[in-house]
Amino acid sequence: MAGKTTSLLMLLLLSFASTLLIGHSTSQNDRKAYIVYMGNKRNEVSTASLYTSMLQDVIGSHIGPESLLYSYKRSFHGFAVELTEQEAQKMAGMDGVVSVFPNKKKELHTTRSWDFLGLPKQVDRPTTESDVIIGVFDTGIWPESDSFNDKGFGPPPIKWKGKCQASTDFTCNNKIIGAKYYRSDRDFQKEDFRSPRDSEGHGTHVASIAAGNLVSKASVKGIGLGTARGGLPSARIAVYKVCWYLGCDDADILAAFDDAIADGVDIISISIGGSSDNYFIDTIAIGAFHAMRNGILTSTSAGNRGPNLATLSSFAPWSLSVAASTIDRKFYTKVRLGNNKFYEGISINTFDLKNESYPIIYGGDAPNKTGEYDSSRSRYCYEDSLDKKLVKGKIVLCDVENYGVGQLLAGAVGTVMQGRRPSSGAFAFPLPAAYLSLEDGGDIYLYINSTRSPTATIFKTDDRKDPFAPYIAEFSSRGPNPAAHNILKPDLAAPGVDILAAWSPISSISPISPISNVNFDKRALSYNIISGTSMSCPHGSGAAAYIKSFHPTWSPAAIKSALMTTAVPMSLEESSGAEFAYGAGNINPHKSANPGLIYDIDALDYIAFLCGQGYSTKLLQAITGDNSSCPKGTDGKVFDLNYPSFALSTPSSNSISHVFNRTVTNVGTSTSTYKAKVSAPTGLSIKVNPSVLSFTSLKQKLSFVLTIKGTIDRQIVSASLIWDDGTFQVRSPIVVYEAF
Ligand SMILES: *[C@@H]1O[C@H](CO)[C@@H](O)[C@H](O)[C@H]1NC(C)=O
Numbered sequence: 212m213a214g215k216t217t218s219l220l221m222l223l224l225l226s227f228a229s230t231l232l233i234g235h236s237t238s239q240n241d242r243k244a245y246i247v248y249m250g251n252k253r254n255e256v257s258t259a260s261l262y263t264s265m266l267q268d269v270i271g272s273h274i275g276p277e278s279l280l281y282s283y284k285r286s287f288h289g290f291a292v293e294l295t296e297q298e299a300q301k302m303a304g305m306d307g308v309v310s311v312f313p314n315k316k317k318e319l320h321t322t323r324s325w326d327f328l329g330l331p332k333q334v335d336r337p338t339t340e341s342d343v344i345i346g347v348f349d350t351g352i353w354p355e356s357d358s359f360n361d362k363g364f365g366p367p368p369i370k371w372k373g374k375c376q377a378s379t380d381f382t383c384n385n386k387i388i389g390a391k392y393y394r395s396d397r398d399f400q401k402e403d404f405r406s407p408r409d410s411e412g413h414g415t416h417v418a419s420i421a422a423g424n425l426v427s428k429a430s431v432k433g434i435g436l437g438t439a440r441g442g443l444p445s446a447r448i449a450v451y452k453v454c455w456y457l458g459c460d461d462a463d464i465l466a467a468f469d470d471a472i473a474d475g476v477d478i479i480s481i482s483i484g485g486s487s488d489n490y491f492i493d494t495i496a497i498g499a500f501h502a503m504r505n506g507i508l509t510s511t512s513a514g515n516r517g518p519n520l521a522t523l524s525s526f527a528p529w530s531l532s533v534a535a536s537t538i539d540r541k542f543y544t545k546v547r548l549g550n551n552k553f554y555e556g557i558s559i560n561t562f563d564l565k566n567e568s569y570p571i572i573y574g575g576d577a578p579n580k581t582g583e584y585d586s587s588r589s590r591y592c593y594e595d596s597l598d599k600k601l602v603k604g605k606i607v608l609c610d611v612e613n614y615g616v617g618q619l620l621a622g623a624v625g626t627v628m629q630g631r632r633p634s635s636g637a638f639a640f641p642l643p644a645a646y647l648s649l650e651d652g653g654d655i656y657l658y659i660n661s662t663r664s665p666t667a668t669i670f671k672t673d674d675r676k677d678p679f680a681p682y683i684a685e686f687s688s689r690g691p692n693p694a695a696h697n698i699l700k701p702d703l704a705a706p707g708v709d710i711l712a713a714w715s716p717i718s719s720i721s722p723i724s725p726i727s728n729v730n731f732d733k734r735a736l737s738y739n740i741i742s743g744t745s746m747s748c749p750h751g752s753g754a755a756a757y758i759k760s761f762h763p764t765w766s767p768a769a770i771k772s773a774l775m776t777t778a779v780p781m782s783l784e785e786s787s788g789a790e791f792a793y794g795a796g797n798i799n800p801h802k803s804a805n806p807g808l809i810y811d812i813d814a815l816d817y818i819a820f821l822c823g824q825g826y827s828t829k830l831l832q833a834i835t836g837d838n839s840s841c842p843k844g845t846d847g848k849v850f851d852l853n854y855p856s857f858a859l860s861t862p863s864s865n866s867i868s869h870v871f872n873r874t875v876t877n878v879g880t881s882t883s884t885y886k887a888k889v890s891a892p893t894g895l896s897i898k899v900n901p902s903v904l905s906f907t908s909l910k911q912k913l914s915f916v917l918t919i920k921g922t923i924d925r926q927i928v929s930a931s932l933i934w935d936d937g938t939f940q941v942r943s944p945i946v947v948y949e950a951f
């Protein structure tokens with residue numbers, strides 16, 4: 212039986228010399244979990260017997276299907292299993308295997324934000340909005356949240372084929388139409404619910420950003436008060452819980468993709484980071500590739516490792532990579548000293564000290580000597596480093612932004628922390644707290660040092676309009692694209708700073724210190740304000756779903772193109788890294804539903820792109836499960852991928868001459884004439900041929916060639932192309948940069 216399956220497989224597949232294997236050194240008997248990825252689904256194959264016969268060939272003894280951690284079979288093929296390094300290598304050489312790689316961990320990287328983006332509550336919404344299903348891969352969801360109440364929702368759309376995993380503490384409704392959890396190693400901690408229920412808050416937060424209901428008077432104890440809502444309040448949510456107290460395992464993420472694609476979700480939202488520059492050993496790139504082939508766009512977070520260049524964690528060309536921008540609401544926390552001087556810090560401080568003054572002490576002046584700490588430690592207010600006798604009942608000044616736990620345990624009534632001022636957003640602390648600039652912190656230190664009985668108070672957080680918004684958060688990861696230097700990434704930016712959205716009421720609203728690892732925060736709240744590209748990603752997903760609700764048949768690339776070409780341009784002045792920080796700019800959901808022209812890309816175009824990236828025909832056939840082959844002369848294929856942006860990496864001071872081919876599809880007005888408008892700095896000549904495109908029907912495609920010539924005198928040079936017919940302005944960013 213097993214032998215028969217193997218020979219059947221041999222007939223179906225060629226032998227693949229270029230299989231990828233990424234191994235770690237382990238001893239002979241040391242088995243650990245690996246993912247064996249085998250590309251697209253092939254109908255002819257019975258996966259259970261195929262996988263076990265492959266294992267038998269590699270391990271030598273009989274292995275039952277029960278020893279597989281996962282069999283991927285609904286949307287693509289492969290499995291997760293424990294192997295030694297030698298076995299993994301042997302497996303990598305087998306027919307039909309694309310890649311074998313260890314099961315690693317990935318990390319997790321209102322709402323006024325949708326109003327700020329120009330998508331008001333009363334915007335036009337098609338009645339089909341409630342047919343849109345957003346798959347959210349995260350820490351689960353808090354189903355009782357008002358944001359997910361199903362009042363007024365009909366039964367799930369008929370296309371839905373997913374499930375609600377039965378468990379004692381979780382039920383779905385007509386808003387949360389599906390929910391499943393994935394934990395192949397069963398390594399549950401006391402914090403984890405063994406159900407799709409979210410003990411962390413993160414998954415609840417991102418799901419409500421993408422598709423939460425309208426909830427009036429949402430706030431964090433009065434802070435940020437307003438109507439919280441997602442981008443698509445009528446959309447349905449399908450929950451795939453892949454992240455746990457100990458992180459998010461690759462094998463689980465891939466299993467969720469296998470299900471979500473087959474379940475019939477429209478958009479996948481995955482605010483999870485960690486990536487590799489080989490697309491087919493990265494579970495998110497693999498999953499998103501198969502999602503794309505099934506017409507599903509995957510929205511991913513750019514990563515939180517900015518502001519340096521080349522810090523991106525999401526860059527597959529078939530995914531949407533979303534950077535984090537600010538919105539026009541800025542939270543601030545005032546501090547008043549006994550000399551009646553006011554300072555402004557950053558935090559989410561829900562505590563009210565009622566303008567009452569407390570003694571203030573510098574952490575460096577209060578070392579816990581019994582613990583053998585000196586001021587070089589206590590100035591940072593590390594846990595245990597402060598002397599309770601000196602700190603109790605006082606406000607402590609600390610030389611770093613920490614979790615506030617050292618101060619709280621030492622009996623402080625509040626803390627003022629100083630450091631390099633971030634644009635990273637405000638966080639909650641378990642005691643009254645404000646985070647100040649080094650300059651203001653220095654001032655406070657001097658006041659303490661020069662005053663006999665120094666006092667201070669900390670106010671509850673307030674908000675005001677930030678006229679400089681939007682700009683890219685410092686933490687947001689920057690390009691260039693590490694895998695394809697001539698494809699611009701990230702694609703665009705969306706709000707990711709100080710975002711108010713739903714929360715798990717059993718989870719701390721302040722981040723828990725990894726040192727004490729105890730939740731000292733007793734506030735149980737249903738909404739929280741947090742920041743990260745984790746928050747910008749579901750804004751991208753919600754906007755993509757908004758387009759999908761108007762244009763259900765549009766391809767993932769068409770949706771992405773619509774989002775990118777209608778984005779609001781941003782500038783280098785306020786966002787370091789230029790296009791590598793914001794891509795095409797800040798999303799403009801309302802406009803994106805009517806882009807005029809789209810740059811479409813189909814699965815075959817991505818295959819040609821991969822050929823141009825050096826992937827062999829054999830490997831690609833394994834991935835696609837069909838006869839796709841690399842076209843002749845693939846060198847230019849990276850440049851000719853019909854991407855809605857242009858990037859060119861060039862050795863410094865070389866004279867540039869490069870050609871990009873593109874094709875646009877008319878989705879605006881049947882008869883229309885677009886003129887190319889190029890803006891380029893001196894030194895660069897950018898020509899578009901033809902420079903006028905005249906369409907006579909909808910869906911008509913016209914091609915053009917964009918040629919860049921000249922030299923660049925800076926590391927990053929920005930330009931743009933706009934196709935303008937007087938009604939629609941279809942903008943693409945162009946970036947030419949020094950290769951590094
Ligand atoms: C707080 O108290 C100080 C001094 O007692 C006073 O000058 C200040 O106006 C008060 N501030 C607020 C916001 O009540």
Ligand SMILES: *[C@@H]1O[C@H](CO)[C@@H](O)[C@H](O)[C@H]1NC(C)=O
Nearest residue numbers: 579581582595597598599600
């Ligand atoms: C000082 O440090 C010791 C050892 O870490 C700890 O047990 C003690 O509680 C600390 N004392 C104070 C006053 O914080």
Ligand SMILES: *[C@@H]1O[C@H](CO)[C@@H](O)[C@H](O)[C@H]1NC(C)=O
Nearest residue numbers: 573576657659660661662663
């Ligand atoms: C002020 O700082 C100086 C030097 O840094 C120190 O010697 C002195 O004790 C401090 N005075 C107070 C009141 O903290």
Ligand SMILES: *[C@@H]1O[C@H](CO)[C@@H](O)[C@H](O)[C@H]1NC(C)=O
Nearest residue numbers: 223253832835836837838839
């Ligand atoms: C591949 O090509 C061969 C010969 O052209 C054809 O018979 C076969 O059906 C194709 N297979 C697939 C999966 O498309």
Ligand SMILES: *[C@@H]1O[C@H](CO)[C@@H](O)[C@H](O)[C@H]1NC(C)=O
Nearest residue numbers: 847851870871872873915916
């Ligand atoms: C790209 O455009 C050039 C110039 O028109 C043309 O020679 C070339 O064949 C095009 N390449 C593709 C793949 O269309």
